Amino acid sequence: MGPGIPDARYGDRTARAQALLTEHGVAALLVGVGADLRYLTGYVAMPLERLTMLVLPAGGRPSLVVPRLEAMAAAASPLVRAGRADVTPWDETDDAHALVATQLAGTQLAPVADDGRARVLVSDRLWAMHVLGLQRALPQAEVGLASELLRELRMIKDADEVSLLRRAAHAADRVVAQIAAGPLVGRTEMDVSREVRERLLAEGHELAEFAIVASGPNSASPHHDATDRVIRAGEPIVLDIGGSMDGYCSDTTRTLWLTGGNPANGPTPEFRRVFDLLRDAQAEAASAVRPGVACERIDAVARDIIATGGHGPDFFHRVGHGIGLETHEDPYLVAGNGEALRPGMAFSVEPGIYLEGRFGARIEDIVICGPDGPDVLNESSRDLWVVSG
């Protein structure tokens, strides 16, 4: 077996979450399918419409409310296996939201909100069908977002989590090299995108979530969706790929230039100039990572360099996002986020420069804030990949 999270850690995490609930006067956390559930229980449920929910009261025993056909799967989850939570199955014709309310009936729903209502927090990505259902089933509660408290836990990765992120990053690095080895010229973006997904799986990802293959003028669209455009020699590709491996996400971007084997089709001087500016900005921003530096400062380091180079308006997204069990999570490296970096935070550093209708470029690494500076997980070259294609 590869690296992983020991079963006992899930009980530690739920206990820490309950301590935060008590400290902040929140009655309960209600966690649906997704990263929060996996973080707290180790349970990986299918993202389907039947309600699966960890009911975590500030005091008292956690319960996993699950559809009956998933009761056996839930019972095999680390938190339940370790005897730290019960499974409460519901049947197809039951009202699952009412069942959650019943689970909370013994819980202190002490009024703590401004309007005298108790507070419960739901996972940030809980679907509207469940949010509205819970609001109806718990009229005495004010509903907020779980990230208010859980971000404090999930933002700081422990050594096992860093190992998992590093392993996923290296798998993605290998796929970048495999794709850059070609062939690329003459194929459609969609075909190459499909190959990226297949290779992510072959390199050990269980999910190949995205595979941006943005060729020629499409490289100026940061979140370009691969099309049937045929890739040509003498143009760039922005390759932004990622997925998850044992739950932990990869996300890396490299910019390629395709010569088609003809040196005369090399990068134009203008593209080179833009890319070198971007390369500096990305390197300086990553180098600026250390404890105590504000998130927005990393953004500003990259932005100032790109603006000084005359391309300020062409870098129109934040420099990075946290990463872990979700591709995008706290902390966000964006103007206005004055939060200080702390050891164990994991995030992307990914400035880009985009000239609409012409071309674009982006470089993205996953970086851990180490005790003394950055720990850059990706190891593939950050230079322009000038390849035959």
Place this chain on the structure above:
Amino acid sequence: MGPGIPDARYGDRTARAQALLTEHGVAALLVGVGADLRYLTGYVAMPLERLTMLVLPAGGRPSLVVPRLEAMAAAASPLVRAGRADVTPWDETDDAHALVATQLAGTQLAPVADDGRARVLVSDRLWAMHVLGLQRALPQAEVGLASELLRELRMIKDADEVSLLRRAAHAADRVVAQIAAGPLVGRTEMDVSREVRERLLAEGHELAEFAIVASGPNSASPHHDATDRVIRAGEPIVLDIGGSMDGYCSDTTRTLWLTGGNPANGPTPEFRRVFDLLRDAQAEAASAVRPGVACERIDAVARDIIATGGHGPDFFHRVGHGIGLETHEDPYLVAGNGEALRPGMAFSVEPGIYLEGRFGARIEDIVICGPDGPDVLNESSRDLWVVSG
């Protein structure tokens, strides 16, 4: 190019949705990333935390509110390309929920709800972070679920949608046959599950969403998550696989029995008896499909047969779910759903029998309600696949 949805259809769909809004006195639909958005606009956005939202007022022009870095991608979507919607980009430090409220400022938010508030409907799978953000930004509105109205459109598949579902079903059928060809014995469930995902992609799926490989006693857990259990000869595997192809979902289940090449390791008489009962139930339920029959009736047909055979309590989930741009969507074939089947409805028919700790079996087809009876999309054998493995 393969089959697809003509661009012009998206404008027809938004117009039909607006007519439903007017008819039901709803001020606006607010549709986040996902199947509803794809259905109405053809736009396939990445499911990330930045708000992407179709603002569809009952009267007036639709607008796609998107993060600036996705403005180019949104502009290339069929509805916008056809001139039927505008793109409204927001910047990283903007309040996107407030922007949606601004978009609705010119809309009649006429009070229609019981408490005198206007109604807006949000997509059923919109994340809590956006549901709560919109509730704050639109305090004068009561928030409901989009499926209330959109189910009327999405439930009835047109000929192009049926073609797409059929193509996805056939791709999944091929993967079942490839997996059944082995090797299987001696490998872990997880390894086979990974192979299923790779093969779904190789057969043209853009997403390999799930690959249940439930071997031996694990076959009694309907939504078993593949583990590192090693598959052996002389036991069954429930193989339940699917994903999406041009957005439309596949979902098929077949039950295999592995002999390891030794006829003495064939299915036990008890397993045979259970499987034959299941086979009858599935066939009779699928045969009962025709316009006017209630959804719950299809469930009851399978359930009565299994109960008469003495396994009523061992079939503890509904018989099926609708399918289309989502793996599970309306209509649900479940006790209590008296809705009549109509031509063009698409759904699974998938009874199962599960003996905890021992074994289980399930058979699943995707079926279209045709004008005179069932149109079963899957074409692979529904018998027990007795294979060497």
